[in-house]
Amino acid sequence: MLWTIIVTIVGGAVIGLLGKAVAPGDRTKFPLWLTIVCGIVGMLVGSFIYWGLFGSNNGDFDNHEATWDNATNGIDWLRHAWQVGVAAVAVIVAAALTGRKKA
Template sequence: MDVIWFVIVTLVGGAIIGILGKMVAPGDRDKIPFWLTVVCGIVGMLVGSYLYWALFGSNNPRFDGHKAEPDNATNGIDWMRHLWQVVVAAVAVMLAAAVTGRGKSSRLS
């Protein structure tokens, strides 16, 4: 049952983080499909969490009876970790738009 919840949380969280990443990405990034936005959000969730953990969270003291972990590094909501996730997702959206060629205008003049 844990695997099912992991997949559900990853897909829903990836969609939310991907949409937020698409909103803050500079330029015209609305041309990538929704499934690619979710993939960028999942990349943002995973890479952003581990970047935050490696830089800031790994030395946090114990709290709430457990050791700090990459997916729960502070007491309460990890706002900074989520900010890192959105930034990484925005970078992933920009890369996806550049690789797929959909970020450029196709207007012929």
């Protein structure tokens, strides 16, 4: 359980920074903790969207059934792309909710 929390926070920071980088505009000047929250949202929601659209029909592999957080052998680059996209949307929403304006 502790490892899951650590991976989620570190992964959320990475995905959040990537989402912040691909979000349009320069209205994304808010604290790091909010970036990490956007990344965690991106990780979770992006994984579930990917699972619903593409991953749920994957068969068994590596002696286990495909799950929402492990749907393929190796690194699932498409799932990570969905995570970054959702994190970018979360960054845009966070910027709008925090009232950040263009400089």
